[in-house]
Amino acid sequence: MAAELSPRELRDLIRKRQWTQPTSGASKGFIQANLVMMPQEQAFNFLLFCVRNPKPCPILDVLEPGQVEPHIAPGADLRSDLPRYCIFENGRLKAEVQDVRDCFQPGMVSFLLGCSFSFENAMLAAGLPIRNIEENKNVSMYVTRRDCRPAGPFASKLVVTMRPMTPQQAVRAVQITTRFHLTHGAPVHLGDPAEIGIKDLSRPEFGDPVAIRPGEIPVFWACGVTSQLAATSVPLPLVITHAPGHMFVSDLKDEDLTIL
Amino acid sequence: MAAELSPRELRDLIRKRQWTQPTSGASKGFIQANLVMMPQEQAFNFLLFCVRNPKPCPILDVLEPGQVEPHIAPGADLRSDLPRYCIFENGRLKAEVQDVRDCFQPGMVSFLLGCSFSFENAMLAAGLPIRNIEENKNVSMYVTRRDCRPAGPFASKLVVTMRPMTPQQAVRAVQITTRFHLTHGAPVHLGDPAEIGIKDLSRPEFGDPVAIRPGEIPVFWACGVTSQLAATSVPLPLVITHAPGHMFVSDLKDEDLTIL
Numbered sequence: 053m054a055a056e057l058s059p060r061e062l063r064d065l066i067r068k069r070q071w072t073q074p075t076s077g078a079s080k081g082f083i084q085a086n087l088v089m090m091p092q093e094q095a096f097n098f099l100l101f102c103v104r105n106p107k108p109c110p111i112l113d114v115l116e117p118g119q120v121e122p123h124i125a126p127g128a129d130l131r132s133d134l135p136r137y138c139i140f141e142n143g144r145l146k147a148e149v150q151d152v153r154d155c156f157q158p159g160m161v162s163f164l165l166g167c168s169f170s171f172e173n174a175m176l177a178a179g180l181p182i183r184n185i186e187e188n189k190n191v192s193m194y195v196t197r198r199d200c201r202p203a204g205p206f207a208s209k210l211v212v213t214m215r216p217m218t219p220q221q222a223v224r225a226v227q228i229t230t231r232f233h234l235t236h237g238a239p240v241h242l243g244d245p246a247e248i249g250i251k252d253l254s255r256p257e258f259g260d261p262v263a264i265r266p267g268e269i270p271v272f273w274a275c276g277v278t279s280q281l282a283a284t285s286v287p288l289p290l291v292i293t294h295a296p297g298h299m300f301v302s303d304l305k306d307e308d309l310t311i312l
Numbered sequence: 313m314a315a316e317l318s319p320r321e322l323r324d325l326i327r328k329r330q331w332t333q334p335t336s337g338a339s340k341g342f343i344q345a346n347l348v349m350m351p352q353e354q355a356f357n358f359l360l361f362c363v364r365n366p367k368p369c370p371i372l373d374v375l376e377p378g379q380v381e382p383h384i385a386p387g388a389d390l391r392s393d394l395p396r397y398c399i400f401e402n403g404r405l406k407a408e409v410q411d412v413r414d415c416f417q418p419g420m421v422s423f424l425l426g427c428s429f430s431f432e433n434a435m436l437a438a439g440l441p442i443r444n445i446e447e448n449k450n451v452s453m454y455v456t457r458r459d460c461r462p463a464g465p466f467a468s469k470l471v472v473t474m475r476p477m478t479p480q481q482a483v484r485a486v487q488i489t490t491r492f493h494l495t496h497g498a499p500v501h502l503g504d505p506a507e508i509g510i511k512d513l514s515r516p517e518f519g520d521p522v523a524i525r526p527g528e529i530p531v532f533w534a535c536g537v538t539s540q541l542a543a544t545s546v547p548l549p550l551v552i553t554h555a556p557g558h559m560f561v562s563d564l565k566d567e568d569l570t571i572l
Contacts, residue, residue: 099356
């Protein structure tokens with residue numbers, strides 16, 4: 053069972069290319085992370101962007117220039133231990149690949165940022181609905197009109213995920229996700245989508261639309277895709293990220309990062 | 313009354329050198345910050361040090377190279393709006409001054425880090441004892457034997473503050489300070505000082521010793537002095553910090569940074 057694999061076992065399978073699919077549900081209870089790799093010259097500015105926008109870009113680990121073994125997963129290699137990567141040149145997607153050992157440049161800096169899988173597990177454990185999981189879809193993601201705080205040349209609108217629930221469930225969801233401040237934390241908005249510049253909930257910019265039932269309101273959380281938009285908002289010669297859904301699985305447990 | 317001054321009024325007095333004393337108790341309810349200014353060349357590594365050691369070095373604001381007006385206090389100038397500064401050359405204290413407009417170098421990066429005044433106010437409001445305030449002394453600070461996670465050339469032992477209280481008060485203090493995760497958060501240790509390498513509580517490395525009464529245990533919080541030790545652990549040509557107790561007073565309210 054994929055859920056029962058230890059993070060190290062899962063990463064070994066990925067490194068041998070015996071696991072190439074998305075990581076959702078794998079090594080359950082362990083923190084998964086967004087990856088951004090970029091040239092050293094812009095690393096200070098991008099780190100500053102993350103520090104200034106901790107809800108969409110919560111920092112789990114930042115490696116020193118050229119390093120590929122993260123503190124949160126000793127023995128791992130970020131160039132081979134994710135199932136799928138995106139290669140951006142001059143801000144444009146050039147390729148999706150299963151290994152970046154060939155194209156990783158000396159001195160590149162790797163950023164690992166929190167993702168929402170951790171708090172989804174906690175919400176499920178509390179009996180809250182996660183509609184996209186119920187419907188076997190990707191979570192709905194929207195580009196809002198809210199600006200992130202820029203840093204150096206990096207800028208982006210805030211991207212959010214949306215999960216519909218009743219107001220009573222929304223209150224409980226605020227309590228539960230507040231604890232997970234390093235994996236996006238509490239919602240950034242609930243209720244009227246127009247207030248944050250979302251025109252049509254049935255047309256997400258990324259992921260799939262989901263059903264909103266009578267009596268439910270949309271609840272919005274900051275989304276790690278924001279970091280990808282920011283990293284590619286500047287025409288850098290090379291930026292490497294995880295491919296959507298194909299995350300890095302760390303040795304940290306979900307509970308290791310809770311505030312309470 | 314100093315406590316009633318708005319942060320802007322207080323900074324104006326400081327800028328005109330009509331206020332030159334420590335800022336403890338001034339503009340009550342507003343967040344005060346540690347300041348570190350350093351050359352751009354090492355700013356990425358120092359930012360990384362802070363990110364990796366968020367309990368002693370919680371980041372409130374980091375300015376872009378050469379900038380002196382922080383996001384958390386529009387209109388302020390970090391070169392003149394603190395009552396007293398320390399100038400370090402090659403890692404050694406060279407002077408204490410009231411203004412650094414002359415020596416601030418183009419491209420220097422300014423870091424504002426959380427300080428413990430915020431959670432002290434909350435603890436006082438909850439009726440918890442703060443012995444050094446009762447005794448009108450500086451808080452006791454100790455250099456532990458715990459290593460911070462280094463970053464680039466920056467390294468430091470963890471420095472802690474200590475406040476004695478009963479075990480029951482310690483439980484309440486954990487609850488209250490947990491909310492203030494950007495101003496050092498929950499304690500890093502309680503009880504036996506030897507366990508973190510403190511040999512004699514009556515001989516703090518910085519600040520003053522305080523009385524520990526029968527039935528009380530020492531409770532230890534991460535301390536912002538750690539950032540100063542780290543910044544001066546490398547012989548940089550110029551590092552500027554606030555002088556102890558002479559903090560930067562921001563426009564943020566204590567409650568703005570709480571997690572709950």
